Amino acid sequence: MISPEIRKKIETKLALIEIEFNVEILFAIESGSRAWGFESLDSDYDVRFIYKHQTDWYLSVLPERDVIEIPIQELMDYSGWDLKKAFFLMNKSNPVLFEWLRSPIIYKKNEEFYKIFFEISKEYFSxxxxxxxxxxxxxxxxxxxxxxxxxxxxxxxxxxxxxxxxxxxxxxxxxxxxxxxxxxxxxxxxxxxxxxxxxxxxxxxxxxxxxxxxxxxxxxxxxxxxxxxxxxxxSNFDPAHKPEAESINLAFQKILGLGKNLTQNQIKY
Structure with missing residues (x-):
């Protein structure tokens, strides 16, 4: 269990991260031993999150840093992935990303984001x-x-x-x-x-x-x-089959707000 005091501390820090890095945190959860359910009394708090930048950030020719990592202080460990990186890892069927989506401890959740992201993730499970x-x-x-x-x-x-x-x-x-x-x-x-x-x-x-x-x-x-x-x-499993890239691209665009002019028939999720 996360105490109300600790939860408030984490939520406040997430808001400060949004201001410092000029991002919107879409989804933030607890990972590690506290989410697994076998933490000790002095275990770290492993806060993980998915965030997005303003749209023009994604139009840069040169690659930008796509992770946010905060030095651990007082048992608090904060680390996050940019939205595009999260979709890239989904395309690779990354199990850690799938774990985040199923964490029992959620600190922040954009419901629209989660609905789109979680639904399409089902197609990429390997x-x-x-x-x-x-x-x-x-x-x-x-x-x-x-x-x-x-x-x-x-x-x-x-x-x-x-x-x-x-x-x-x-x-x-x-x-x-x-x-x-x-x-x-x-x-x-x-x-x-x-x-x-x-x-x-x-x-x-x-x-x-x-x-x-x-x-x-x-x-x-x-x-x-x-x-x-x-x-x-x-050794006897069938090779993984990935969906067409169009679905994941449309989901990414919709979350960014770039998909507002697409028809509902074009947007699957």
């Missing part, structure tokens, strides 16, 4: 690209943190969450939610593994520092089996 993304994340973190005799126990969450996200895609053929507990309850059927994960989740949420401890062999076995499963699965 099961194979999403599974590859999460599988790579799980495999890397497993190799780096969980194969020694003693491990950083909190790193289990950085392996288990992407693996559960892979299961979500396999079972539901849709972009996975951000919340770890939703993934856990919806896709994990092994009650023994679920019990062990739930106990770790309780410790993490209650601010108990999870340092290096003896690795949990049953969880490692579960992880290894599932990494192997998804490595085999992705």
């Amino acid at each position: 099961p194979i690209g999403t599974v590859y993304h999460y599988l790579k994340m799980a495999s890397r973190n497993y190799r780096e943190y969980l194969k020694k005799d003693t491990v950083k126990v909190k790193k289990y969450f950085y392996v288990l969450r992407p693996l559960l996200a892979c299961h979500w895609v396999e079972q539901k053929q849709s972009s996975p939610p951000m919340e770890f507990e939703v993934l856990l309850n919806e896709v994990l059927t092994d009650n023994i593994v679920k019990k062990e994960i739930t106990e770790l989740l309780f410790k993490k949420r209650n601010g108990i520092e999870l340092g290096e401890e003896k690795r949990i062999d049953s969880l490692n076995l579960y992880i290894e089996n599932n990494i192997e499963h998804f490595e085999n699965l992705v």
